Amino acid sequence: MKWKVPYTDFRAQFYNNRKKFLDEFKRVMSNGSFILRDDVKKFEYNIAKYLKVRHVIGLNSGTDALLFSLSSLGIERNSEIISVAHTHIATLSAIKHIGCIPRLVDISEDFNININEIEKNITNKTRAILPVHMNGKSCEMDKILKIAKKYNLHVVEDAAQSLGAKFKNKMVGTFGILGAFSLHPLKSLGCAGDGGFIATNNGLLAEKIKRLRNHGQKKKNEVAHFGFCSRLDNLQAALVNVKFKTYKNQINLRRKIAKKYVQQLEGLPIKTPNYRDNKYYNTFNSFVITTKDQKKLYKFLLKNKVEVFIHWARPWYLFKGLGLKNFKLKKTEEMCKKMISLPIYPELSLKKINFTCSLIKKFYAKSYKK
Numbered sequence: 001m002k003w004k005v006p007y008t009d010f011r012a013q014f015y016n017n018r019k020k021f022l023d024e025f026k027r028v029m030s031n032g033s034f035i036l037r038d039d040v041k042k043f044e045y046n047i048a049k050y051l052k053v054r055h056v057i058g059l060n061s062g063t064d065a066l067l068f069s070l071s072s073l074g075i076e077r078n079s080e081i082i083s084v085a086h087t088h089i090a091t092l093s094a095i096k097h098i099g100c101i102p103r104l105v106d107i108s109e110d111f112n113i114n115i116n117e118i119e120k121n122i123t124n125k126t127r128a129i130l131p132v133h134m135n136g137k138s139c140e141m142d143k144i145l146k147i148a149k150k151y152n153l154h155v156v157e158d159a160a161q162s163l164g165a166k167f168k169n170k171m172v173g174t175f176g177i178l179g180a181f182s183l184h185p186l187k188s189l190g191c192a193g194d195g196g197f198i199a200t201n202n203g204l205l206a207e208k209i210k211r212l213r214n215h216g217q218k219k220k221n222e223v224a225h226f227g228f229c230s231r232l233d234n235l236q237a238a239l240v241n242v243k244f245k246t247y248k249n250q251i252n253l254r255r256k257i258a259k260k261y262v263q264q265l266e267g268l269p270i271k272t273p274n275y276r277d278n279k280y281y282n283t284f285n286s287f288v289i290t291t292k293d294q295k296k297l298y299k300f301l302l303k304n305k306v307e308v309f310i311h312w313a314r315p316w317y318l319f320k321g322l323g324l325k326n327f328k329l330k331k332t333e334e335m336c337k338k339m340i341s342l343p344i345y346p347e348l349s350l351k352k353i354n355f356t357c358s359l360i361k362k363f364y365a366k367s368y369k370k
Contacts, residue, residue, distance in 0.1 A: 005343050005352045007307040008186060012347040017242055024238040036214070039237040044197070046244060050164075051171045051179075053199045055206035058232030059213055062160040062182025062196035066094035066130075068230070069156045069178040069198055072208045075100060075127045082121055083130040083158075084113050085315040085324075086332050091132055091158050092316055092324070101125070104317060106329040110273070111288065111339075112139045114331065118147050128154040131176075136188065136254075136283035137273070138167035141175040156180065160196075163189050164251050166281035173199050183232075183240060188254065188285045189247055191236040253346040254284040257353060261287055261342065264357040268364050269293075286311065290338035293367065298340055300363045306356050309341045 014021065028039065040058050048056040059065050070081070077099035083091055085104045095102045103126065105117040111134040118129065129148055131139040141157075148155045155176030159165075163181055165172045173179025183195030200206055211218060216227030243250075255275065262272045270291040275282055291297055294310070301308045315332050317324035342356060 001305065003307045004305040005307065005348075005356050007309060007341075007343050008345050009347050010185065013345075016347065020242045021239055024242055025235070028235045028238050033234050035233060036231055037234040039234045039241060040232055043232070043237040043241055043244070046241065047197065048199070050244075050247075051174050051199050053174050053179075054201045055199070055203065057198045057200075057206060057209045057213065058237060059196045059198065060230045060232060061194045062180060062184060062187075063090040063093065064213070064228070064230040065160075065180035065182065065196040065198050066090055066156075066158060067097055068209050068212050068228075069180045070094050070100070070128070070130075071098050072178070072205050072212065073128070073154055073156070075154070078125070079127040080123060080125040081128045081130050082118060082126060084132055084332070085317055085327065085329055086111055086134070086312070086335065087132040087158065087316075088160065089316055090160075091130065092322070095130070100127070102324060104324065104327050104329065106331045107335065108331065109271075109335075110137060111135060111335065112137065113144075115140050115143045115147075118144065122147075122151055122153075126151065126153060128156055130156050130158055132158040132160075133162035133165060133172045134286075135273070135288055136162050136165050136285035138162065138165050138172045138280055141167045141170075141172070145175060159199075160184075161187065161285040162283060163187070164247065164281075165283045168279055169281075174201075177202055178205060183236070188250065188283055189240065189243060192239050193236060195232050195236050195240065197232065250346045251283050254344060255282070257344050257346075257348055258282070258284045258287055260350070260353050261344075261357065264353070265289070265360060268360065270360070284344055287342045287344040288339050289342060290335065291340065292338060293363075294338050294340060296367075297360070297363055301340075301356075301359060304359050306359060307343065310336075310339060311341050312336065 044056040080101045080103040081095045082103045106114045108114045157176045157179040159173035160182035179199040183191045212227045213230040216223045216225045218224040270289045317327040
């Protein structure tokens with residue numbers, strides 16, 4: 001289908017940077033610089049400076065960023081790690097792949113972990129808390145850190161959706177011992193394919209993760225342990241470096257679009273994200289509204305060629321093949337039945353924002369008449 005308003009517009013993103021992307025492509029290809037070269041080092045340096053951390057390690061996905069973060073800590077098998085069911089499956093996959101058990105707790109109205117549910121779910125098997133900063137908004141990290149300190153637990157942040165987001169003026173992904181980020185194309189800073197990275201101030205863990213991403217190699221022809229092939233390749237780093245030069249402006253554009261949505265949708269029987277709370281700096285990787293008319297509005301928008309999504313329609317513990325048993329999270333299940341993700345990206349025009357909002361208003365005008 002040809003969308004009047006696509007969920008994202010990679011074509012526009014390319015053409016806005018066409019010459020720079022092509023110049024970088026030609027340079028990397030002509031130099032034959034593909035694996036762990038200068039562009040990767042430049043990316044890691046720039047992101048570390050941006051986040052104000054000592055170390056950034058480029059990887060080939062946000063999934064591996066989560067997996068390596070957890071595995072580097074040496075958590076014993078069959079331990080429990082507290083997280084949420086409302087997240088990308090990669091969060092829970094990382095826990096399972098290191099032989100641990102996801103201890104899932106409920107979320108709040110903002111889709112982030114409910115702070116009040118954490119402590120009551122801590123057992124003698126709990127070893128870590130894995131908060132997920134959803135949609136570009138930070139979790140309440142001060143309270144999470146306080147709980148973690150009380151019970152001597154690791155905090156690893158899933159910041160896949162929230163590069164640049166802040167809590168009390170501190171960057172997400174820098175509160176815990178490790179922060180895992182994604183560079184998937186749908187993220188606010190994305191590759192032309194998969195990519196990810198880890199941020200940390202711990203030098204020993206940084207070195208371990210560098211080995212993990214490169215087959216366990218300590219240096220050429222010297223292997224310290226078994227590892228993986230999970231390097232952020234040089235071409236992807238070169239393209240991301242182009243985009244990162246304007247990243248702060250891109251976030252500002254997302255925030256302006258979010259504000260326009262909130263203003264135009266005010267007064268309708270839907271709930272929009274709160275962008276006025278100064279405690280949080282929201283990057284709006286996604287703009288998620290909630291409504292009791294989810295299914296009808298979702299179908300209406302798709303029918304009128306506005307591409308929207310439901311992220312995610314069912315909690316992961318309801319999928320039998322995953323073996324996540326004995327969970328019943330009331331708020332998580334409730335929000336799954338209410339949420340709709342609207343298009344939001346820097347290239348989204350005012351005309352398309354207005355069109356999307358006019359359709360939503362039209363939908364509710366018809367609903368009220370009935």
